[in-house]
Amino acid sequence: MCLALFSGSVDKLIAAGVILSGAAADDMDVDIYVLLQAARAFRKDIGDDPEKLSMAENVDLKEEFLASLKKLNVKTWVEFFKEAKEITNVKIHICGLAGKVWDAEKLEDFIDLADDIVGISEYITASQEADVNLFI
Amino acid sequence: MTQEELQGLTVNKSVDARGTACPGPLLEAKKAIGTIGSGDIMEILSADEGTKRDIPKWANKKGHEYLGTAEESGFFKIYLKKG
Numbered sequence: 001m002c003l004a005l006f007s008g009s010v011d012k013l014i015a016a017g018v019i020l021s022g023a024a025a026d027d028m029d030v031d032i033y034v035l036l037q038a039a040r041a042f043r044k045d046i047g048d049d050p051e052k053l054s055m056a057e058n059v060d061l062k063e064e065f066l067a068s069l070k071k072l073n074v075k076t077w078v079e080f081f082k083e084a085k086e087i088t089n090v091k092i093h094i095c096g097l098a099g100k101v102w103d104a105e106k107l108e109d110f111i112d113l114a115d116d117i118v119g120i121s122e123y124i125t126a127s128q129e130a131d132v133n134l135f136i
Numbered sequence: 137m138t139q140e141e142l143q144g145l146t147v148n149k150s151v152d153a154r155g156t157a158c159p160g161p162l163l164e165a166k167k168a169i170g171t172i173g174s175g176d177i178m179e180i181l182s183a184d185e186g187t188k189r190d191i192p193k194w195a196n197k198k199g200h201e202y203l204g205t206a207e208e209s210g211f212f213k214i215y216l217k218k219g
Contacts, residue, residue: 018158018159021159021162021163022159022162024163024166025159025162025163025165025166025194026194026197026198027198072157073155073156073157074156074157074160083163087163087166087167
């Protein structure tokens with residue numbers, strides 16, 4: 001599976017995490033390409049801090065959304081991604097341009113889940129080879 | 137299998153996933169099935185409605201046998217035989 005992860009919003013990141021969990025249960029190989037907005041969320045000083053993340057939809061219901069997730073014992077988006085990496089082969093590639101946009105140019109500027117910093121041609125190649133392609 | 141037959145199974149591994157919503161039970165099942173041997177029986181306890189369909193479909197896809205689901209009060213038990 002190849003996932004182009006553009007969104008850096010907490011609701012879409014959690015949706016991506018749930019899909020990743022399904023892929024992990026299925027032993028799929030997954031390549032994630034972290035594009036523009038998502039690269040900000042992957043910054044070490046942001047990660048799954050809900051105060052620093054916005055919502056893609058129903059922005060005024062963020063507190064209610066987060067409280068409901070907590071009540072349902074749902075993992076944070078970082079926990080979802082981490083668990084999927086533990087179960088199956090998930091590689092997380094940060095788009096070099098996206099990192100620069102958010103003042104993060106080196107791998108150590110991002111949370112530990114990031115594997116490398118790449119250019120767009122790697123994404124194109126991976127998406128051509130994948131049987132499932134998603135853009136979130 | 138009938139409800140009685142399911143309840144009478146000798147279970148090698150029990151996974152209590154009642155504290156989590158989808159995809160929690162699926163991942164708990166995925167992790168636990170790696171710890172048992174081929175032919176062993178595993179039960180997954182869940183109260184998440186979507187899991188009733190999710191785990192049997194996943195199990196069949198992964199080569200395990202879905203034996204059935206036993207209803208309890210406020211939750212259910214899904215029985216699988218590892219392939």
